[in-house]
Amino acid sequence: MKSQVIQLKSRPEGLPTSDNFSQAEQTLAAIKTGEFLVKNQWMSVDPYMRGRMIDRKSYIAPFEIGNTLEGGAIGEVIESLNPDFPVGSKVSSMLGWRSHFVSDGTEITRLPETPLCPSHFLGVLGMPGMTAWTGLNRIAELKAGETLFVSAASGAVGSVVAQIGKLMGARVVASVGSDEKAAYLTNLGIDAVINYKTCGDLSTALGQAAPEGIDVYFENVGGEHLTAALNHMKDHGRIAVCGMIAQYNDTTPTPGPSNLAQIIIKKLKIEGFIVFEHWDHYGEFAAQMGQWLASGKVQAEQTIYEGLDNAADAFIGLFEGKNKGKMIVKIA
Amino acid sequence: MKSQVIQLKSRPEGLPTSDNFSQAEQTLAAIKTGEFLVKNQWMSVDPYMRGRMIDRKSYIAPFEIGNTLEGGAIGEVIESLNPDFPVGSKVSSMLGWRSHFVSDGTEITRLPETPLCPSHFLGVLGMPGMTAWTGLNRIAELKAGETLFVSAASGAVGSVVAQIGKLMGARVVASVGSDEKAAYLTNLGIDAVINYKTCGDLSTALGQAAPEGIDVYFENVGGEHLTAALNHMKDHGRIAVCGMIAQYNDTTPTPGPSNLAQIIIKKLKIEGFIVFEHWDHYGEFAAQMGQWLASGKVQAEQTIYEGLDNAADAFIGLFEGKNKGKMIVKIA
Structure with missing residues (x-):
C-alpha cells in the first residue's frame, strides 16, 4: 500500500508558499496483529500549524524539514487486525497531510455515529x-x-x-x-x-x-x-x-x-x-455543541479544498482570508 | 491661618518641569464645631500622580489646572473642635501638596501609635x-x-x-x-x-x-x-x-x-x-507588615526632600531615578 504524503520542504519566511511543501509517496508495511489501515478522508489546516513550521521551543514540537506534516484528520478503517477498530470505523487522528496510515490505535479516537458530516469533527465539534x-x-x-x-x-x-x-x-x-x-x-x-x-x-x-x-x-x-x-x-x-x-x-x-x-x-x-490543556472538558463541550448543532442554533460553515494536492494551498489560504468557517481539505 | 499650597500650573508635556507647578498661599477660615486644623508634616510623591496630570478618563479624576494638587500626606492636628481628632493626633489624608488644611474628618484616618516614623504610612505601611x-x-x-x-x-x-x-x-x-x-x-x-x-x-x-x-x-x-x-x-x-x-x-x-x-x-x-480596590484587605496587610518591620525582616528605605518648595523637584525626581525606597517630602 502506498501513502501520498505532504512534507515540509523548507521553513517559510513570511507567508508560506507552495515551494515550502513537497509531495512524496511512502510504502506502508502490511498490517500486523493489533494494527489497522486508515484511509484519510478529510484533513484540517489550522493557523497554529504555522508556528510549528518555526524551529523554536513552544507548547508543541516544531515540524522537522523532510518529515511528513501532521494535523487533525478524519478517516475510515479499510483493513483491520484490531477488534477495537473494525473495518468501516470512522477515526480521528493527528495524522493528517497523508492519504493513508497504519496505526495500533495509539492516540486514535473512534468517532461516534452522527448524522453530521464527519468533517465537522475537525471544526465545530473538534x-x-x-x-x-x-x-x-x-x-x-x-x-x-x-x-x-x-x-x-x-x-x-x-x-x-x-x-x-x-x-x-x-x-x-x-x-x-x-x-x-x-x-x-x-x-x-x-x-x-x-x-x-x-x-x-x-x-x-x-x-x-x-x-x-x-x-x-x-x-x-x-x-x-x-x-x-x-x-x-x-x-x-x-x-x-x-x-x-x-x-x-x-x-x-x-x-x-x-x-x-x-x-x-x-x-x-x-x-x-x-x-x-482543557481537553478533559471535551465531553461537556461536545454534549452541548451536539445539541446546538442538532437544533440548528449553531451553523457550521466549511470551506473545502479538494485533494491532498491542494492541502498546501488551503493552508496558505488561511492567511489570505480565503476561508469562511472551517478550512478543510477533502482528501479522497 | 495661611496654607502654602502647590498647584498644577500647566499640564506637563513629557517629563514634568518646575514650570508646570506654581506655589500659592491660601487663607483658611477658622475652624467650626466638628472641624479641626491639620499641619502637614510629610507628603508623598508617587509615579501614579503623573497620570492624573493628563486630561483623560482613568480610574481617578485628573488634576485640574489652577487647583491645588492632591496626594497622600501625614500631619498633626494643631487646633480641634472635633473630639474624634484631638490636638496632637497624627492623621493620614489625601490632602498633600499643602502645609495646612481644615477638615471635618471626612476621608481622614487617625494613625495608630507606633515607634516608627509616621512617614512610613506613606510608604511601606501605606x-x-x-x-x-x-x-x-x-x-x-x-x-x-x-x-x-x-x-x-x-x-x-x-x-x-x-x-x-x-x-x-x-x-x-x-x-x-x-x-x-x-x-x-x-x-x-x-x-x-x-x-x-x-x-x-x-x-x-x-x-x-x-x-x-x-x-x-x-x-x-x-x-x-x-x-x-x-x-x-x-x-x-x-x-x-x-x-x-x-x-x-x-x-x-x-x-x-x-x-x-x-x-x-x-x-x-x-x-x-x-x-x-483592595483596600478592604489593608488590616490584614498592616498586621503582617507591622510584624515584619518590628522584627527587622523588611527594611523601609526613604529618600527625603526637605520643604514644600522642593515637592515638585521630588516628584520630577521619581522619573529620573533619584529615589531609593520611598520618595518623601518633609513639609515642616
Missing part, C-alpha cells in the same frame, strides 16, 4: 469549536448581558465564538476582512460586524460598534485589533488570547500596542490558553 | 507597601519556591515587592537603574540584581539571572522590561501589572513588545490592578 467554547467558558467566563468582541470572526474559531456568545446571552461585536464575511455573520444574528479592511480607523469603528464598552475580547488576530480592543475594554474586562494570526508570518518583529497601560487603568485580565 | 503585598498575594499569588522578577526594584513599591518575595520563599530577581541601587538590593538579600542601564541586552541578562525561568513578574516599568520578561516567563506564568513608569512621560506613543505571542505560547495570565 479543536476549533472546543477552542471557542473553552475561551468563553473557562478563560474569559463570559456572562449573559455582557458585550463580547471577537476578531477573525468568520474563521473556524471566531465563527463559533460569535455564535456561542449569542447563545450565552451576550451582545456580540465581530470583525472580519470582507463584506461577504460580514454578511455571513450578520445572517447568523451577530449584533454588529466591522469589516476591518474598509472601516477606516479600527478603534473608532469599534467604539461606534460597542459604545457601551467591551467586557470580553476573544483575541485571534493581535496587532491593531488588540490596540483597538484595549481602547474600548470596560473596567475589569477580560481578554482570552487564542491567537495572533496577524503576526504569524512576520519576518521582522512587529511592535505591539502602544496602549498597554490600559491594562492598569482598566484593571484588565489577559490570559493566553491552549485548548489541548 | 499605599506603596500595600500595592506590593496586593500584587504578590492577591493578583499573582506568588508561591514558595517560585522565581519572582521585579522591575524598578529599588523604588517604593519594588523594594517592598523584592523583600516580601523573599519572605514568601521565592527566588527574587530584580532590576534597577544604578550600581548603588543594585548594592542596596544585594544587601537586602535579593538573589540576583540587574542594572538595566549597564547590563547590555536586558533580555539576555534576565535569562542569565533567571535561567530557570520566571513564574511571576511584578511589572512596574513596561517597554523593554516587559519584552524581556515575556521572553523568560515559564509556562502558566503570571504578570501583575502595577505600573509602566517608562511610558508615563511619553509624548508620542511608544510601541509595545513585539513578542506578545508569548502570552499564547506560554499560556500566561496578565492582570492589571489598582490598590485602592
Whole structure:
C-alpha cells in the first residue's frame, strides 16, 4: 500500500508558499496483529500549524524539514487486525497531510455515529469549536448581558465564538476582512460586524460598534485589533488570547500596542490558553455543541479544498482570508 | 491661618518641569464645631500622580489646572473642635501638596501609635507597601519556591515587592537603574540584581539571572522590561501589572513588545490592578507588615526632600531615578 504524503520542504519566511511543501509517496508495511489501515478522508489546516513550521521551543514540537506534516484528520478503517477498530470505523487522528496510515490505535479516537458530516469533527465539534467554547467558558467566563468582541470572526474559531456568545446571552461585536464575511455573520444574528479592511480607523469603528464598552475580547488576530480592543475594554474586562494570526508570518518583529497601560487603568485580565490543556472538558463541550448543532442554533460553515494536492494551498489560504468557517481539505 | 499650597500650573508635556507647578498661599477660615486644623508634616510623591496630570478618563479624576494638587500626606492636628481628632493626633489624608488644611474628618484616618516614623504610612505601611503585598498575594499569588522578577526594584513599591518575595520563599530577581541601587538590593538579600542601564541586552541578562525561568513578574516599568520578561516567563506564568513608569512621560506613543505571542505560547495570565480596590484587605496587610518591620525582616528605605518648595523637584525626581525606597517630602 502506498501513502501520498505532504512534507515540509523548507521553513517559510513570511507567508508560506507552495515551494515550502513537497509531495512524496511512502510504502506502508502490511498490517500486523493489533494494527489497522486508515484511509484519510478529510484533513484540517489550522493557523497554529504555522508556528510549528518555526524551529523554536513552544507548547508543541516544531515540524522537522523532510518529515511528513501532521494535523487533525478524519478517516475510515479499510483493513483491520484490531477488534477495537473494525473495518468501516470512522477515526480521528493527528495524522493528517497523508492519504493513508497504519496505526495500533495509539492516540486514535473512534468517532461516534452522527448524522453530521464527519468533517465537522475537525471544526465545530473538534479543536476549533472546543477552542471557542473553552475561551468563553473557562478563560474569559463570559456572562449573559455582557458585550463580547471577537476578531477573525468568520474563521473556524471566531465563527463559533460569535455564535456561542449569542447563545450565552451576550451582545456580540465581530470583525472580519470582507463584506461577504460580514454578511455571513450578520445572517447568523451577530449584533454588529466591522469589516476591518474598509472601516477606516479600527478603534473608532469599534467604539461606534460597542459604545457601551467591551467586557470580553476573544483575541485571534493581535496587532491593531488588540490596540483597538484595549481602547474600548470596560473596567475589569477580560481578554482570552487564542491567537495572533496577524503576526504569524512576520519576518521582522512587529511592535505591539502602544496602549498597554490600559491594562492598569482598566484593571484588565489577559490570559493566553491552549485548548489541548482543557481537553478533559471535551465531553461537556461536545454534549452541548451536539445539541446546538442538532437544533440548528449553531451553523457550521466549511470551506473545502479538494485533494491532498491542494492541502498546501488551503493552508496558505488561511492567511489570505480565503476561508469562511472551517478550512478543510477533502482528501479522497 | 495661611496654607502654602502647590498647584498644577500647566499640564506637563513629557517629563514634568518646575514650570508646570506654581506655589500659592491660601487663607483658611477658622475652624467650626466638628472641624479641626491639620499641619502637614510629610507628603508623598508617587509615579501614579503623573497620570492624573493628563486630561483623560482613568480610574481617578485628573488634576485640574489652577487647583491645588492632591496626594497622600501625614500631619498633626494643631487646633480641634472635633473630639474624634484631638490636638496632637497624627492623621493620614489625601490632602498633600499643602502645609495646612481644615477638615471635618471626612476621608481622614487617625494613625495608630507606633515607634516608627509616621512617614512610613506613606510608604511601606501605606499605599506603596500595600500595592506590593496586593500584587504578590492577591493578583499573582506568588508561591514558595517560585522565581519572582521585579522591575524598578529599588523604588517604593519594588523594594517592598523584592523583600516580601523573599519572605514568601521565592527566588527574587530584580532590576534597577544604578550600581548603588543594585548594592542596596544585594544587601537586602535579593538573589540576583540587574542594572538595566549597564547590563547590555536586558533580555539576555534576565535569562542569565533567571535561567530557570520566571513564574511571576511584578511589572512596574513596561517597554523593554516587559519584552524581556515575556521572553523568560515559564509556562502558566503570571504578570501583575502595577505600573509602566517608562511610558508615563511619553509624548508620542511608544510601541509595545513585539513578542506578545508569548502570552499564547506560554499560556500566561496578565492582570492589571489598582490598590485602592483592595483596600478592604489593608488590616490584614498592616498586621503582617507591622510584624515584619518590628522584627527587622523588611527594611523601609526613604529618600527625603526637605520643604514644600522642593515637592515638585521630588516628584520630577521619581522619573529620573533619584529615589531609593520611598520618595518623601518633609513639609515642616
